[in-house]
Amino acid sequence: MLQAQEILLERYQLQKVLGKSAIRQTWLARDLTNEEQVVVKLLTANDQLQWHDIQLFEREAKVLQQLNHLRIPQYYDDFVLKGDIVYFALVQEYIPAKSIKELLASGTTFSETEVRGIAIAVLKILIYLHKLNPPVLHRDIKPSNLLLDRSRNQNQIYLVDFGAVQDRVAAEGATFTVVGTYGYAPLEQFGGRATPASDLYALGATLINLATNISPADLPQFDSRMQFSHLVKFNPGFIRWLQQMTEPNLEYRFHTATEALKALETNELATKNLTTNNIDNQIFDPSILSIRKSLEKLEIYIPTDESPMKLVFGGGALLLWILFILTSGGTASTWIGWLFFLLGAAIAAWLTLPGFVENDVFIDNKNFEIRWKLFGIRFRKQRGNALEIEKAYISKTGGIGHKKVLEIILAVGINEYSFGRLKSGLTKEESQHIASEIRNWLGI
Known part of the structure; x- marks a missing residue:
């Protein structure tokens, strides 16, 4: 030597x-x-x-x-x-920086924000490599081949060690030398059939390593998929994104780094607590709809738009009716009057009170909760697993005393959880905006 x-x-x-x-x-x-x-x-x-x-x-x-x-x-x-x-x-x-493998070994932990930043930085490098003619595949992305320069308060990522590089995608029927690191390389690469999506798998496995500080080879698996969501408290959309990055089946994995980056940036934007009163080019009163979001939580508040005066007039009419009955004496007609009063009150409540129902929707890293309130008092609550939400869409449902109105539906397996105003309903633009915010935050 x-x-x-x-x-x-x-x-x-x-x-x-x-x-x-x-x-x-x-x-x-x-x-x-x-x-x-x-x-x-x-x-x-x-x-x-x-x-x-x-x-x-x-x-x-x-x-x-x-x-x-x-x-x-x-x-x-x-x-x-x-x-x-x-x-x-x-x-x-020479890049004077430590590898992520060294940082993990020294006890460094990475927040979700840092893991996302590394993901975006490496994806931009892969976009450059994969768009070359012919495409360049790294084939050995892992913590030891990523250098993190934290000098000058800037986290710069470098991709190093091109010793396993492949300078073109294998033609149909052809194979290349089998290279890669167990736990980080996908199955098709061990078969000599690496594609740009193979580098995406390796990046996803590396990011999971950062998030859990556990080597992908040591993580439990089910149906060839790494099971890691129970080990981290990350945004559900980011967890789903990592799951798609490491799909063992090429058909279900992101196909290009550009596609993966776009999906991540969409979820990234959905976690920013940006305030706007311009939804789909239509101006809305901010008091109609409140959406607050962060990496950890999405909160949606849908207040009533019914006027309190409706209750005042309704209550006044009922009071006058009661006074009429009380002053009419003890005849049999009085009891008939009371019967009509009770029936009228029930019908009035059935037609009026649903318009005063408000919804609070909370979704965090693990669970979701829908609360139904009337005059600030909760009378109904639904809970479920946020990671099990498969769809978020709008649908027309029966409104009380009115034509059908729009509500937002969360589909969890065979179960559906809906919310929205019971009487007048949300507008189409409001409903679409809420459903879109949920989908992007959840990454579905």
Whole structure:
């Protein structure tokens, strides 16, 4: 093995070993021509070296020469070092940052906001790689290959180690060298059939590792899917997004990094507590609809729009009717009057009171709750698992004493939970806006 302070090609002075194996060495070195630090990767030509190792090393050098991205270490040089032992060498930019694997090992924990930020940063790198002609597939995204630079209060992510890179998608019937890390690489990659969605799976598995601090290989599985939602208190939409990123079936996984980024950004926006009175280009009175949201909770308040004067006039009419009955004497007609009074009061309440019903809807990381209130007093409550909500849509339902009105439906398996004003109902625009906010927040 080479030693520290040795100089290669009269230019690269080795300083410190960053990593090594039977056939590979990675050194931190100094470029004597400009005094900058660089990374020198060496492939040792010994009896353990396989032909595919040389192929991958040459492919890495070839691909890195073509890449130009601020978050990918820049290619500088490659050469063959001949002597008693032959080395294939690759020189590239040195990024003075720790890998996420090192940070996890040191006890660093990542918040949901940080995990989301890393997801967005890596997806943007993958969009660049996958849109090259031909597409470049990394094939080994994992915590040790992501560097996090926290200097200058900026969390910058770098994607490194292109030793498993594939510079085109396999043609029909063809396969490539099987590479990848167990737990992070999807099944199709172990079959030599990597696609852009394979990198998405590896990124999703890496993010789950960050969220749980548990290696994906050690997580419980059901139907080949990682079971992790019970270990984190993340926004349900983000959990669903991670689940789709790590779908074992390619058909149900995001197909492109652009698609995955768009879905994540939609959910990201849905968690921001932005206030607006302009919904679908129509101005609404803010008192009609209140929506408050964050990563942890979505709260929707639907007040009544009925006028309190309706109760005043109704109560006054009933009072006059009572006075009439009380002053009419004790004849039989009085009892008939009382009967009509009770019947009229019941009908009036049936037609009037539903218009004063208000709804509070709470959805957090685990559960949802719908509360029904009349004059501030709760008279009904429904609860369920937020992660089990499959759909949120609007539907027409029977209004009391009126034509059909719109309500919002939450579908949980065969059960449906509805809310909305019982009498006058929500407008179509209000209903669509509420349903859209729920879907985006839940990621459905």
